Amino acid sequence: xxxxxxKIALRNLLKHKAFSFINIAGVAVGLACFLLIALYVKDxxxxxxxxxKIDRVYRVSRTFLSSQGAxxxxxxxxxxxxxxxxxxxxxxxxxxxxxxxNGGLIRYGEHAFNEDxxxxxxxxxxxxLDFHVVRGNPAQAxxxxxxxxxxxPMAEKYFGNExxxxxxxxxxxxxxxxxxxxxxxxxxxxxFHPGFLLSFSTLNDPRVYGAExxxxxxxxxxxxxxxxxxxxxxxxRLEAAFPDFQDKHFPASDGKVSAxxxxxLQNVADIHLYSHTDSEIEPTGDIKYIYLFSAIGLFILLIAxxxxxxxxxxxxxxxxxxxxxxxxxxxxxxxxxxxxxxxxLVVVLFALGIAIGLVLLxxxxxxxxxxxxxxxxxxxxxxxxxxxxxxxLLTGLVAGSYPAFFLTSFRPLGVLKGQVTSAVRSGRLxxxxxxxxxAIAVTLIISTVVVYNQMSYIQRYKLGYNKDQVLLLPDVGxxxxxxxxxxxxxxxxxxxxxxxxxxxxxxxxxxxxYDASAxxxxxxxxxxxxxxxxxxxxxxxxxxxxxxxxxxxxSRSFSTDTTMIVLNETAVRLLGWTPQQAIGxxxxxxxxxxxxxxxxxxYHFESLHQKVSAIAMVMTxxxxxxxxxxxxxxxxxxxxxxxxxxxRLFPNRPFKYQFLxxxxxxxxxxxxxxxxxxxxxxxxxxLISCLGLFGLSMFMAExxxxxxxxxxxxxxxxxSLVTLLSQEFLKLVGIAILIASPVAGxxxxxxxxxxxxxxxxxxxxxxxxxxxxVGIALLTISFQSIKAALMNPVKxxxxx
Numbered sequence: 001x002x003x004x005x006x007k008i009a010l011r012n013l014l015k016h017k018a019f020s021f022i023n024i025a026g027v028a029v030g031l032a033c034f035l036l037i038a039l040y041v042k043d044x045x046x047x048x049x050x051x052x053k054i055d056r057v058y059r060v061s062r063t064f065l066s067s068q069g070a071x072x073x074x075x076x077x078x079x080x081x082x083x084x085x086x087x088x089x090x091x092x093x094x095x096x097x098x099x100x101x102n103g104g105l106i107r108y109g110e111h112a113f114n115e116d117x118x119x120x121x122x123x124x125x126x127x128x129l130d131f132h133v134v135r136g137n138p139a140q141a142x143x144x145x146x147x148x149x150x151x152x153p154m155a156e157k158y159f160g161n162e163x164x165x166x167x168x169x170x171x172x173x174x175x176x177x178x179x180x181x182x183x184x185x186x187x188x189x190x191x192f193h194p195g196f197l198l199s200f201s202t203l204n205d206p207r208v209y210g211a212e213x214x215x216x217x218x219x220x221x222x223x224x225x226x227x228x229x230x231x232x233x234x235x236x237r238l239e240a241a242f243p244d245f246q247d248k249h250f251p252a253s254d255g256k257v258s259a260x261x262x263x264x265l266q267n268v269a270d271i272h273l274y275s276h277t278d279s280e281i282e283p284t285g286d287i288k289y290i291y292l293f294s295a296i297g298l299f300i301l302l303i304a305x306x307x308x309x310x311x312x313x314x315x316x317x318x319x320x321x322x323x324x325x326x327x328x329x330x331x332x333x334x335x336x337x338x339x340x341x342x343x344x345l346v347v348v349l350f351a352l353g354i355a356i357g358l359v360l361l362x363x364x365x366x367x368x369x370x371x372x373x374x375x376x377x378x379x380x381x382x383x384x385x386x387x388x389x390x391x392x393l394l395t396g397l398v399a400g401s402y403p404a405f406f407l408t409s410f411r412p413l414g415v416l417k418g419q420v421t422s423a424v425r426s427g428r429l430x431x432x433x434x435x436x437x438x439a440i441a442v443t444l445i446i447s448t449v450v451v452y453n454q455m456s457y458i459q460r461y462k463l464g465y466n467k468d469q470v471l472l473l474p475d476v477g478x479x480x481x482x483x484x485x486x487x488x489x490x491x492x493x494x495x496x497x498x499x500x501x502x503x504x505x506x507x508x509x510x511x512x513x514y515d516a517s518a519x520x521x522x523x524x525x526x527x528x529x530x531x532x533x534x535x536x537x538x539x540x541x542x543x544x545x546x547x548x549x550x551x552x553x554x555s556r557s558f559s560t561d562t563t564m565i566v567l568n569e570t571a572v573r574l575l576g577w578t579p580q581q582a583i584g585x586x587x588x589x590x591x592x593x594x595x596x597x598x599x600x601x602x603y604h605f606e607s608l609h610q611k612v613s614a615i616a617m618v619m620t621x622x623x624x625x626x627x628x629x630x631x632x633x634x635x636x637x638x639x640x641x642x643x644x645x646x647x648r649l650f651p652n653r654p655f656k657y658q659f660l661x662x663x664x665x666x667x668x669x670x671x672x673x674x675x676x677x678x679x680x681x682x683x684x685x686x687l688i689s690c691l692g693l694f695g696l697s698m699f700m701a702e703x704x705x706x707x708x709x710x711x712x713x714x715x716x717x718x719x720s721l722v723t724l725l726s727q728e729f730l731k732l733v734g735i736a737i738l739i740a741s742p743v744a745g746x747x748x749x750x751x752x753x754x755x756x757x758x759x760x761x762x763x764x765x766x767x768x769x770x771x772x773x774v775g776i777a778l779l780t781i782s783f784q785s786i787k788a789a790l791m792n793p794v795k796x797x798x799x800x
Contacts, residue, residue, distance in 0.1 A: 022695040023308050024351050026688045027395065030304025031348075031355035033684050034391070036366055037297035039359075039374045042384060044285055047189045047272035051130045053228060056094075058235055058265040060086070060225045061277055064513070065260045072530045073513065076277040078263075079218045083225045085249050090241070092233035097121065097128045097226045098200060101281060103474075105653055106196070107170045108158045114474070114656040115154075119194035120203060128228045129268075131197075135165055136181025147199040149181035154195045171198075173652060175208065188373045191271040192281040218250055221511075224281065226268070235265045278509045289674065296681050299440045301395060303685055306433040307692035308347065308399035337405065344400020345393070352392050370673060431732055434696070437689045438736035438773065439743075444682035445769040446744035447751075450761065451675040454752060457759040458668060464603030465506060465544040469635055470660040471642065472505060473627040483621075486649055487539075493641035495633050500543030501624040503535035506605050507663040510534060510613050514590030518575060524586065529574045531567075531589065531616040534605070535623055541566070541600065543628050550579035551598030554619040561619050563594035569602045571614035589616045604757075607667040611756040628660070686773075690780040693729060726781045733777045737770045744769075 048054060060082065064073040080098065087096040100120040106113060123142040126133065133141065134152065141149055148169065155164050164179045171177055177198065186193050202208055213220075229235060243258035250257045266275060273287040360376055367374055379388060475483075483501070490496045504510060510532035517524045538561075541553045549569055554561045565587050567575075572582045579599040587596050602612045631638035639657070646655045665672075745761060752758040 022691050023311055023347050024354065026307040026691045027304045027348055027351035027399065028354035028358065029684060029688055030301045031351055031392070031395070032358035032362070033681070034297045034301045035355060035359050035379070035388070036362060037293050038384070038387075039363075039378055040366070040370065040372065041290055041294055041297075042378065042381075043189060043372055043374055044273060044290055047285075048191055048269045050187055050189065051268065053128070053130075054267070054269050056229045056231065056233075057128055057268045058227050058229065059268055059271060060227060061264045061266055061275075062221060063262045063264065065262065066530055073511065074277040075221050075279045075511070076271075076275065076281070077221050077223055077279050078225045079221050080214045080223045081216065081218060081249070082263075083223070084215075086225070086227060086245070089245055089248075090238060092230050092238060093227050094230045095124055095128050095228040097125050097228075099125070099224045099226075100200070100203070100222060101194075101224075102198075104172045106158070107173065107652075108167065111158050112652065112654060113157070114654050115195060117193065117195035118198060119192070119196065120198045120200045121194075122200040125197070128226055131186070132184040133181050134184060135163070138181065141181035142197065142199045143201070144178075144180075145199055145202045145205055146175060146177045147180040147202075148177040149183055149197040150179060151185045151195050152182055153185060155182045175202075177202075189272075191268065191284070221279075227265070235267075239263070239265050278511060283669070286670070289670070293677070296444070300681065300685055300688065301391075303437040303440060303688045303692075305395060305399040306437045307688060307695070308344065309401075310430050310433055310692055311695045341397060341400045345396035348392055348396035348399065369676065430696075434692070434729070434732045435736045435739065437685075437692065438733050438777070439740040441682065441685040441689045442737050442740035442769055442773050443744040443747075444678060444685050445772055446740065446765060447748060448675070448678040448682045449765050449768060450744075450748040450752070450759075451671065451678055453759050453765070454755065455668065455671060455675055458608055458671075461604075461608060461757065463506070464601055465546050466630065467506065467660045467664055469631045469638075470544075471629040471631055471639070472658050472660055472663070473629060473646075474656070475501060475625050475627055486627075486645070489645045489649065490629060490642060493638070493645060495631050495638040495641055497630050497632060498539045498543040500540035500628045501537040502540050502626055502628065503533075503624055504605075505626045505628060505660065505663075506544070506603075507607070507660060507667055509606055510615065516590075516616065517588045519586035524588065527575060529571065529614055531571055532613045533589065534615055534617045535620050536617050537621060537624060538619065540617075540628070543630055544603075546603050547601040549599045549601055551583040551596070553598055560594070561597070562621075563592055564597045564619065565589055565592060565594055566598040566600060566617040566619075567596055568600045568612070568615045568617075570612045571616060572599050574614050589618060592618050608755050608757045609667075686776055690776060693777060693780045696729070726778065729777060729781050730774065733773055737766075737773055741766045741769075 051057060059076065060078055062075045062078050064075075066072040083096045083098040087093055099122070102118040102120060103114070103116040104118055106115050106118075121142060123140075125131070125142060126138045131138070133149070135155075136149065141147060148171075150158065150164060158164070158169070159167065164182060167179045168176050169179065181197075183197070185195075203214060229238070242263040243256075246257045246261060246263065250261075271280075271284065273285050273290065275284055276286075356376075356379075363374055363376060366372065379385060487499045490499055503512070512533040513530060514533055516527045516529070516531050518527050536554070538554045538556055541548075551566070554564065554566065558564075567582060569579065572579055575582070577585070582596045582599055585596045587594065600617075604612060605615065606613065629642060631642075642657075643655045646653075745766070748761060752761065
């Protein structure tokens, strides 16, 4: 039976080649987009799922609250004393592991590289998170101080084919570490990817950190803390006990600690898509984008199904006699329905084969663009394969259902009277489907334009400092080289102006915050403002060309400036002063007690997702991690000259640098990716919609061939005939625009609200989208309309 249906289906496909090609092409492109998006979504949802104990592994995060109870700072990390005390106080916690990210210079023989992915980890790390150790004993690899494990690529980088176990490497030209193991790199779907693991017990050595500080330093929130709960333990109950736990171990003179510090548990599998803290180890994703892309994939597939339904229904008038005759000779309606559904499934199966080929072609491009490692073999995952087969069958059934049930519902007598033809031409459902698919396409066009506009706005936005051609170098802190010597030799290159140093650099987050008090009358009073701290040297402000509103910058001419403070406009405004009133006020910020000597203009230290922070700048000559080196003139020449100075002063340290504008661009990598994906998806949706319009206009032109001939004989012009054939479709596109505009406008306003500073959603965006949609539709329709209008009326009249 199925073989007969298959033969009939193939015969009908070959008989109507143009319509068959349009159907198969539309469904193939829709399925290809759906498969690519499905692979991407599957990858995003699989983060950290490789861990065998993932259901019981949680990360403890910390949120600091403002006086109003709102979250002012969310950290993925804790102070070091928390971990051991959690293990001590809560029997439901089976294991606690602390880690600390770091960077440094690693040297082995002639090989020396600055590495950013060092991770100090406690010895029970492998009991909580899964690492595949290929050399060494995982139970003892992190047990002793000054032990280090290399990831396999790093081991090959430093040791080649040698066995690294037992060899000695030097860290930062100060500490010797013994190699105790080699492990396979963590999968791409991990929330962190250390290249090296160093024993946490090393930090107990007074030369490195100091054991006492690990037990008592409650202010250093730099340590990631993981807990492994016992089977059956409730994370909710543990989280509910954290307020009393904090108040017990961390007494404060100004009330309960739990009033301004909250501890939370987050399952490690949720970190990538659900965590939005200010101190993630690596950039995370966002579940909102997963929902968005999933919806877009389904929408594109829906548009492809709509095309098939429209074209199959439109073609049904031409097959009416076939259906009528088969009913006369005794064919059951169920048999006819099965035939049409079989034909639809054949189309979808052909399209699926083409779609897989398209996926193979596009997958390398998607991997390169999205920094993924997606493979076509992932389609063979049993669950994914089942979903794929189900989606394919569902697509075939949905695409062929309406034509099958619509065409077989007519009685033979109705077919002879032309009821099918008139019903097809009225086509209420067909019109609804055309409106639906173009409404989706217009929504994507509007979204693409808005995202592009916002990205352009960010690039043009005045940040309040110079970010162009600023080269960033790590502060080496070399005791053999005075910083002033480095600075002087850099300026002597002729391509460098001022060189500034700071604890943090623009494009990063301002995570340091201290208590503050300010002069009020004749006494000092605590200030109720969350001031973010920034340590700078004398030249940081001029190096970045940050403007002053009042007062002055730090100066070497005043020896007391190491106790002075410079605020920004936002800080002064929140304190209730004007910039002029602030100058000379006594002020304490953390351990620094002095006066306010200057007020800078506001500058966007962080991304435009955040509002300008209230910043307190403190002058120091120590604990400054970054050198900012603005280059004037040719960048390549500047890099060469700066590198020459670096190698002369630091021959044992590789020259490693980055540019500030590149870091700034990475702040918006997700949005840039979203912009490109929107553009691609909008183009695909429009392409498929246009294929459908092209097929429908071809059908309508065929149906009205005789009418067109008569009109031409009576003197109708080509322009009037094109208008006649196009106006119905353009009317549908117009309705789609009216429906899509408010929906897209609302969605884009929600997206723009994620930026503290964003462009305005102007009316021209909707006008542009409407013009593009109408123009594209008109170009698609006009080909068939003009062809029909130019046909010789004699041939037109003879055609029927």
